[in-house]
Amino acid sequence: MFGNLIAFLVLLALLVLFGWLTFRAWRIKRWLFKIPALLVTGMLTLVLVFVAFLAGKGLAAMYIVPAPVSDLTVASTPEQIARGEYLVNVACLSCHGANDGKEMPLTGGLDILAGEGEEDFSFAGSMVTANLTPGGVLADRSDGELFRAIRYGFGKNARLGMMSSLPYHELSDDDTHAIIAFLRSQEAVTSATNGGDNINLIGVILFLSGVLFPLPEIPAGVISAPAPGVTAEYGKYVATFGECRGCHGTDMTGTEATVISPAVPNPRIFVGAITREQFVQTMRTGVRFGGEAFPDLMPWENAARMTDDDLAALYAYLTAPVQ
Numbered sequence: 001m002f003g004n005l006i007a008f009l010v011l012l013a014l015l016v017l018f019g020w021l022t023f024r025a026w027r028i029k030r031w032l033f034k035i036p037a038l039l040v041t042g043m044l045t046l047v048l049v050f051v052a053f054l055a056g057k058g059l060a061a062m063y064i065v066p067a068p069v070s071d072l073t074v075a076s077t078p079e080q081i082a083r084g085e086y087l088v089n090v091a092c093l094s095c096h097g098a099n100d101g102k103e104m105p106l107t108g109g110l111d112i113l114a115g116e117g118e119e120d121f122s123f124a125g126s127m128v129t130a131n132l133t134p135g136g137v138l139a140d141r142s143d144g145e146l147f148r149a150i151r152y153g154f155g156k157n158a159r160l161g162m163m164s165s166l167p168y169h170e171l172s173d174d175d176t177h178a179i180i181a182f183l184r185s186q187e188a189v190t191s192a193t194n195g196g197d198n199i200n201l202i203g204v205i206l207f208l209s210g211v212l213f214p215l216p217e218i219p220a221g222v223i224s225a226p227a228p229g230v231t232a233e234y235g236k237y238v239a240t241f242g243e244c245r246g247c248h249g250t251d252m253t254g255t256e257a258t259v260i261s262p263a264v265p266n267p268r269i270f271v272g273a274i275t276r277e278q279f280v281q282t283m284r285t286g287v288r289f290g291g292e293a294f295p296d297l298m299p300w301e302n303a304a305r306m307t308d309d310d311l312a313a314l315y316a317y318l319t320a321p322v323q
């Protein structure tokens with residue numbers, strides 16, 4: 001936090017300096033020098049105003065924590081733990097699992113910003129997945145704090161860079177409680193790092209200022225899930241905890257490429273042309289029915305771990321009118 005505040009102050013100092021240089025350029029008497037000097041200093045000042053504005057907005061989004069912590073205590077019934085285990089396997093394992101998200105236990109340690117070539121964002125800092133066993137961050141978090149992290153994407157003192165962009169603010173209260181119950185029920189495993197963010201000012205501008213993608217709105221009140229069943233409505237909820245809507249767009253009609261992510265296709269076209277059995281086979285094997293295997297970017301393993309009923313609901317959702 002202090003590093004970012006200092007970087008922000010340096011940015012403001014540069015802004016003042018260039019503002020002053022622009023003023024000086026304005027006062028040059030000879031037009032031959034005045035025009036180019038004014039253009040250069042004026043442009044740089046404008047760029048700095050813009051960058052400082054985005055940085056200020058991003059810093060406010062990062063360090064002002066509006067969501068309060070409730071004094072929640074999850075009952076942790078066997079039913080809750082079983083439901084939580086299912087949801088964690090579908091939704092959280094791929095990032096928080098050991099071995100870069102491949103398997104249990106949930107020891108984390110994966111840096112989401114590190115990658116190869118175009119997928120490497122380490123110039124913006126790091127976002128390392130947390131150890132979600134009682135041997136990691138759980139030891140130091142109340143149930144209310146865990147609820148806030150999952151529902152609102154806020155940690156103890158700051159917005160969680162990655163978590164706040166995931167669709168879990170739409171998870172029901174019951175399912176969020178179930179996840180907390182399961183997390184607490186696991187065996188404690190310690191790891192070299194408990195994870196967390198180290199986002200520099202470039203990252204703050206890119207990910208938190210709202211230039212590239214809007215920050216999610218924080219919902220208020222109790223959230224309940226639609227009744228479970230093989231319906232399009234419940235399928236939409238499955239697409240929420242399955243994280244499909246994060247990439248394919250909130251109504252699953254695809255998204256355009258941005259500076260930090262490639263375009264993602266509308267899956268409804270492909271799914272609309274195959275049967276439910278063929279869809280289940282596609283999601284369980286990672287190979288499109290009658291076609292190519294999914295690339296790494298498409299996390300079909302999340303869906304492969306779903307129950308038959310949830311996959312059927314997902315199929316019903318993707319073949320129903322867009323919602």
Ligand code: HEC
Nearest residue numbers: 091092095127128129130149155156160161162163196197
């Ligand atoms: C796309 C990867 C990804 C997925 C999926 C994901 N997480 Fe995270 N999680 C992170 C990262 C990265 C951090 C470190 C802070 C940050 O950048 O958000 C984190 C941090 C956390 C924390 C620590 C919060 C704190 O107070 O420090 C909790 C709790 C958490 N995640 C819970 C979950 C749960 C529960 C799920 C599944 C419902 C989940 N996460 C799914 C990437 C992910």
Ligand code: HEC
Nearest residue numbers: 242243244247264265266267270271295297298299302303
């Ligand atoms: C991290 C981003 C991401 C997430 C999350 C994601 N997808 Fe995808 N998905 C992709 C990309 C990228 C492709 C295109 C792959 C290709 O053909 O190159 C794709 C392709 C597909 C296709 C095939 C579309 C076609 O025309 O061939 C289907 C079906 C699909 N996704 C369904 C899902 C479902 C269901 C979920 C949730 C369980 C999901 N996706 C989650 C990124 C994602």
